[in-house]
Amino acid sequence: MTIDRRSMLKFAGAIPMIATAPRVAWAADDNAGRKADYTLRIAAGLVELAPDHIVSTTLYNGQFPGPLLRFKEGQRIVVDVQNDTDTPELVHWHGQMIPSDVDGAAEEGSPFIPAHGMRRIAFTPRPSGFRFYHTHVVAGADLNRGTYTGQAGPVYIEPVNNPGAYDREVFVVLKEFLPSFSQGGDMAMDFLVGNPIKELQDIGKKADEQFKGPKGYEVGYELFAINGKMLGHGDPIRVKQGERVLFHVLNASAGEIRSLALPGHVFRIVALDGNQVPTPADVPVLWLGTAERISAIVEMNRPGVWVMGDLADDDRGHGMGIVVEYANAKGRPQWSKPKPYHWDYTIFGKAGGTPPAPDETFDVTVVKHNGALNGFNQWLLNGEAFSMATMKPAYTVHEGRRYRFKFRNASDDIHPLHLHRHSFELVRVGGKPTAGVIKDVVMLGGFQEVEFDFVADDPGPTLFHCHQQLHMDFGFMAMVNYV
Numbered sequence: 001m002t003i004d005r006r007s008m009l010k011f012a013g014a015i016p017m018i019a020t021a022p023r024v025a026w027a028a029d030d031n032a033g034r035k036a037d038y039t040l041r042i043a044a045g046l047v048e049l050a051p052d053h054i055v056s057t058t059l060y061n062g063q064f065p066g067p068l069l070r071f072k073e074g075q076r077i078v079v080d081v082q083n084d085t086d087t088p089e090l091v092h093w094h095g096q097m098i099p100s101d102v103d104g105a106a107e108e109g110s111p112f113i114p115a116h117g118m119r120r121i122a123f124t125p126r127p128s129g130f131r132f133y134h135t136h137v138v139a140g141a142d143l144n145r146g147t148y149t150g151q152a153g154p155v156y157i158e159p160v161n162n163p164g165a166y167d168r169e170v171f172v173v174l175k176e177f178l179p180s181f182s183q184g185g186d187m188a189m190d191f192l193v194g195n196p197i198k199e200l201q202d203i204g205k206k207a208d209e210q211f212k213g214p215k216g217y218e219v220g221y222e223l224f225a226i227n228g229k230m231l232g233h234g235d236p237i238r239v240k241q242g243e244r245v246l247f248h249v250l251n252a253s254a255g256e257i258r259s260l261a262l263p264g265h266v267f268r269i270v271a272l273d274g275n276q277v278p279t280p281a282d283v284p285v286l287w288l289g290t291a292e293r294i295s296a297i298v299e300m301n302r303p304g305v306w307v308m309g310d311l312a313d314d315d316r317g318h319g320m321g322i323v324v325e326y327a328n329a330k331g332r333p334q335w336s337k338p339k340p341y342h343w344d345y346t347i348f349g350k351a352g353g354t355p356p357a358p359d360e361t362f363d364v365t366v367v368k369h370n371g372a373l374n375g376f377n378q379w380l381l382n383g384e385a386f387s388m389a390t391m392k393p394a395y396t397v398h399e400g401r402r403y404r405f406k407f408r409n410a411s412d413d414i415h416p417l418h419l420h421r422h423s424f425e426l427v428r429v430g431g432k433p434t435a436g437v438i439k440d441v442v443m444l445g446g447f448q449e450v451e452f453d454f455v456a457d458d459p460g461p462t463l464f465h466c467h468q469q470l471h472m473d474f475g476f477m478a479m480v481n482y483v
């Protein structure tokens with residue numbers, strides 16, 4: 001998925017790959033009769049991760065990742081979604097502020113795309129930046145459903161003004177394949193800044209005493225890939241000395257946290273979740289929770305053939321990497337492990353800035369009930385697991401007001417918290433105050449706290465959830481409802 005800026009327009013024009021006109025009359029649709037700008041076809045297909053590793057999964061337009069969709073901010077688009085599978089589907093437009101009925105979450109009232117049926121979706125893309133689209137169905141115990149499949153693809157919404165001081169743009173989609181359940185329990189990861197809070201550890205310990213027994217299920221993966229190819233099997237990213245390459249990195253995992261390093265090079269982070277950061281900063285390693293995006297510029301000043309890959313040797317060894325090759329460089333791709341680096345969102349914030357005081361704060365404590373649901377962990381927010389029957393827990397907001405979520409994690413898992421249809425501003429992460437960092441997913445560390453603000457500026461039912469598929473399916477969701 002390497003594209004130079006010149007060929008971009010050509011590429012964008014080629015995207016409506018399947019231009020089948022819908023044979024259904026679209027009543028009450030202002031776009032009736034108009035041809036769709038894009039068509040997405042959901043169907044089973046094969047991904048050749050490597051010649052001896054061909055996996056079968058559900059895909060968009062028969063490919064992984066799904067086609068890069070380039071929209072223009074404020075320019076209304078029409079997408080036809082054809083579902084050629086046996087089960088109803090949903091396409092969620094992650095990171096966009098669009099109406100609830102097209103956002104793609106059943107909890108918000110978006111209609112399903114029926115099995116072997118079609119739905120036309122029309123909306124005005126916003127805000128500009130790096131977004132993505134993915135399925136939003138419940139997988140539960142079915143690892144052939146939801147984000148365990150290959151249903152994910154990048155979206156880039158062109159801003160009205162495009163400043164970007166770079167020579168080339170490369171989209172990088174990180175994804176695991178062949179999931180399976182295990183009960184060993186994941187290894188705790190300690191790459192986030194901040195320290196565990198004793199009070200939260202005590203709450204977690206009490207819950208663990210109540211829910212003893214074997215560890216709840218976790219999901220592990222056999223194969224790993226960047227842009228749908230295992231390390232060494234796709235085309236390398238070909239660069240020239242002195243070039244400034246803008247990487248748009250998406251963690252399209254169903255629940256893994258990913259790291260990415262390019263030996264001898266630094267990433268200058270310019271945007272998080274598609275939103276420009278107040279203070280671009282150089283980092284040796286990218287860390288991305290599930291569904292997070294990072295846009296970073298790398299100055300190509302160390303000729304050679306390199307592996308850009310995950311820090312975890314096992315995951316990289318099973319495919320999580322891609323070769324970066326300088327013009328005229330030869331030899332085997334080189335990897336070296338960077339020094340340990342702690343991920344800190346606040347370094348990208350506005351120095352000395354303080355977000356405005358919120359009109360109201362929602363305090364939410366996250367507790368795990370180990371193995372409570374037939375061996376699956378159940379997740380509770382202030383003692384309540386999400387239920388589709390009651391649509392609770394729920395938080396009520398008034399349009400125009402500013403709200404603060406304060407999450408307290410009484411578990412050792414890291415949770416990538418995601419709010420639909422709104423962006424939020426980080427207020428405090430790992431004990432450090434910050435301002436000006438606008439995101440739609442943020443990692444909540446084990447036994448830590450995170451605070452973020454959002455302005456209720458997009459009326460309509462709005463879903464909040466942990467982006468770990470296994471967590472959201474077993475309780476870790478809530479509604480935000482406008483009065």
Ligand SMILES: [Cu+2]
Pocket residue numbers: 413414415416466467468471472476
């Ligand atoms: Cu979670």
